Amino acid sequence: MAHGISTAAPPARLALDKLGVLLAALVAAGALALPFATFRANRIVLGEPRDILGALDPAIAWTLCAVLAAAGLVALVRTPVRLRLAAGLVALLALLLAVGRAGTFLTPEGNTFARVSPASGFWLLLFAFALMVADALSRLALSPVKRLAGLAATAAVLAAILLSGSWDDLSMLREYATRADAFWREARTHVVLAFGSLALATLTGVPIGIACTRSARLRGPVLNVLNIVQTIPSIALFGLLIAPMAWIAATVPGASAIGIAGIGAAPALVALYAYSLLPVVSNTVVGLDGVPRQTVDAARGMGMTDGQRLARVELPLAFPVILTGIRIVLVQNIGLATIAALIGGGGFGVFVFQGIGQTAMDLVLLGAVPTVVLAVGAAIVLDALVEMSERPGVKEARG
Amino acid sequence: MSAGTVLRAATLVVLLAFLLAPEAFGPLFAPLTERGAPPIYVQADMLTLAVNHLALVFAAVFAATIVAVGLAIVVTRPFGTEFLPLSRSIANIGQTFPPIAVLALAVPALGFGAAPTFVALFLYGLLPIFENALTGLTNLQPTVRDAADGMGMTERQRLLRVELPLALPVILAGIRLSTVIALATATIGSTVAASTLGEVIIAGLLTDNIAFILQGGLVVGALAVLIYDAFLWTERRLARRMGRT
Numbered sequence: 001m002a003h004g005i006s007t008a009a010p011p012a013r014l015a016l017d018k019l020g021v022l023l024a025a026l027v028a029a030g031a032l033a034l035p036f037a038t039f040r041a042n043r044i045v046l047g048e049p050r051d052i053l054g055a056l057d058p059a060i061a062w063t064l065c066a067v068l069a070a071a072g073l074v075a076l077v078r079t080p081v082r083l084r085l086a087a088g089l090v091a092l093l094a095l096l097l098a099v100g101r102a103g104t105f106l107t108p109e110g111n112t113f114a115r116v117s118p119a120s121g122f123w124l125l126l127f128a129f130a131l132m133v134a135d136a137l138s139r140l141a142l143s144p145v146k147r148l149a150g151l152a153a154t155a156a157v158l159a160a161i162l163l164s165g166s167w168d169d170l171s172m173l174r175e176y177a178t179r180a181d182a183f184w185r186e187a188r189t190h191v192v193l194a195f196g197s198l199a200l201a202t203l204t205g206v207p208i209g210i211a212c213t214r215s216a217r218l219r220g221p222v223l224n225v226l227n228i229v230q231t232i233p234s235i236a237l238f239g240l241l242i243a244p245m246a247w248i249a250a251t252v253p254g255a256s257a258i259g260i261a262g263i264g265a266a267p268a269l270v271a272l273y274a275y276s277l278l279p280v281v282s283n284t285v286v287g288l289d290g291v292p293r294q295t296v297d298a299a300r301g302m303g304m305t306d307g308q309r310l311a312r313v314e315l316p317l318a319f320p321v322i323l324t325g326i327r328i329v330l331v332q333n334i335g336l337a338t339i340a341a342l343i344g345g346g347g348f349g350v351f352v353f354q355g356i357g358q359t360a361m362d363l364v365l366l367g368a369v370p371t372v373v374l375a376v377g378a379a380i381v382l383d384a385l386v387e388m389s390e391r392p393g394v395k396e397a398r399g
Numbered sequence: 400m401s402a403g404t405v406l407r408a409a410t411l412v413v414l415l416a417f418l419l420a421p422e423a424f425g426p427l428f429a430p431l432t433e434r435g436a437p438p439i440y441v442q443a444d445m446l447t448l449a450v451n452h453l454a455l456v457f458a459a460v461f462a463a464t465i466v467a468v469g470l471a472i473v474v475t476r477p478f479g480t481e482f483l484p485l486s487r488s489i490a491n492i493g494q495t496f497p498p499i500a501v502l503a504l505a506v507p508a509l510g511f512g513a514a515p516t517f518v519a520l521f522l523y524g525l526l527p528i529f530e531n532a533l534t535g536l537t538n539l540q541p542t543v544r545d546a547a548d549g550m551g552m553t554e555r556q557r558l559l560r561v562e563l564p565l566a567l568p569v570i571l572a573g574i575r576l577s578t579v580i581a582l583a584t585a586t587i588g589s590t591v592a593a594s595t596l597g598e599v600i601i602a603g604l605l606t607d608n609i610a611f612i613l614q615g616g617l618v619v620g621a622l623a624v625l626i627y628d629a630f631l632w633t634e635r636r637l638a639r640r641m642g643r644t
Binding site: 138376 | 481482484485488491493495497498499503504506507512586590591603604609613616619624
């Protein structure tokens with residue numbers, strides 16, 4: 001039985017997955033062509049690259065290769081989504097454990113100067129399998145609750161690996177070990193800066209947004225000013241607040257007692273707050289504008305006062321849009337708070353700038369990795385919350 | 400002439416005057432300095448810094464536009480639909496990386512200077528353009544597509560003559576967002592020794608000179624506002640022209 005060449009994928013068992021071809025290529029390049037770990041005699045000299053077989057004892061090296069090859073094969077061929085997810089997760093876990101072993105294997109006994117760090121091959125493999133997992137997750141289209149559970153499980157696994165001490169011989173953790181106190185102090189500052197400015201922006205931005213929808217005269221100028229604030233580069237805004245804050249600290253009685261000063265966290269908090277206002281105010285305006293006119297009329301017909309209508313009808317309906325504004329602000333502030341270190345405001349940026357100054361990339365990573373983890377976590381949590389708030393059942397229960 | 404137009408023209412004139420002859424503005428900034436510090440940054444030519452700044456921003460946004468629009472076209476064709484959900488989540492996650500971290504991590508591979516800054520601006524520019532190009536290409540009315548097919552257009556003709564022109568105003572809005580973000584982010588490039596207007600601000604932070612911080616910030620802010628308005632004006636003209644034909 002002859003049949004023409006069809007462009008559709010044949011139903012055979014070994015059909016290739018388009019994304020899988022890309023992933024398999026990345027995995028092959030990461031495992032075969034690029035170094036897995038870098039060994040350096042001390043923290044700032046150039047490193048010697050080591051491939052997988054050179055960075056691990058043979059039994060572990062071959063196990064890792066087998067796991068990577070199997071997961072790569074699952075990616076390459078069209079397979080059920082759940083299998084792809086499982087294979088990607090197993091490969092990620094194997095990579096994370098193996099890189100810790102590489103630290104132990106390559107560091108000479110008792111040597112505290114040597115540094116072992118993950119190299120380009122490791123990062124490429126991590127990226128490839130993270131892509132595979134992300135793709136499987138987006139195809140599964142999990143419910144918000146399941147996504148939150150997945151995030152919590154991931155956090156628990158990472159915490160377990162960290163606490164078990166299996167990464168202790170890696171360069172980033174070596175940098176951490178010598179400044180553990182500073183790390184947690186800056187972490188607290190970072191969180192206070194990002195969440196504190198968000199709380200201030202929400203408490204003031206939502207009322208400003210409500211006022212803008214009630215008065216057309218207010219709306220144009222307020223949004224224009226906030227738009228212009230966004231165009232001022234962050235490092236300039238941080239710097240410009242030093243003088244007025246110092247002046248307030250010097251002249252207003254009691255101001256310096258509550259922590260207001262020209263240098264430090266106070267100007268950073270104000271700068272982050274200034275950047276946060278636009279998304280909160282404009283999303284409040286957009287959300288309230290989007291409430292159907294009939295709904296407002298119906299509420300008025302029921303004899304609700306202005307205040308009741310706002311609290312029981314308009315704000316609950318606008319809530320998902322306002323929450324989206326809050327998500328934008330939180331993710332943006334977690335990233336921007338790194339700049340606060342430039343004006344002595346603290347936060348993870350301290351390690352990034354110290355690292356740039358000493359050309360010590362492990363130190364840069366010590367600041368950058370927690371920032372990214374925090375931002376990604378915040379984005380996942382708030383995306384889930386936004387989606388939950390949009391579901392009609394929840395909305396009715398809340399209203 | 401509306402008040403807005405007058406204000407914009409005045410901003411442009413003052414900006415150009417400052418870039419061409421910054422020393423003339425010395426008396427204006429002098430009250431902000433202490434202990435006889437210089438009121439105007441003269442270690443590098445202000446105009447050169449501004450030109451470098453703009454060149455870096457436009458190069459990065461141009462590259463980001465080509466890649467983002469190209470990707471959006473691929474994932475909206477039948478061949479690439481499998482990549483659509485994944486490309487969305489990558490672009491989303493990419494935006495959560497703080498620019499300073501991207502800069503610092505690009506330094507070992509690319510050295511200090513403009514190259515790591517270009518990479519950071521490029522990565523940051525991708526998401527807004529990609530999102531908007533996707534919206535523009537997927538929100539077309541099916542009737543328009545059918546009409547193009549009915550006229551016997553090939554896939555390629557339909558893309559070039561119908562879909563892209565209709566999506567253009569939305570894509571331009573994405574480019575506008577990316578440009579404004581990049582203008583501000585480029586200043587951070589000076590922490591890794593890129594020659595941009597950030598140099599002025601950082602010199603001010605290091606020497607405790609508010610005049611430097613203010614002039615650097617104001618020049619970048621004015622550039623951003625003017626470029627934003629120029630984009631908006633072009634978008635409106637395009638939208639109007641398309642409404643007419």
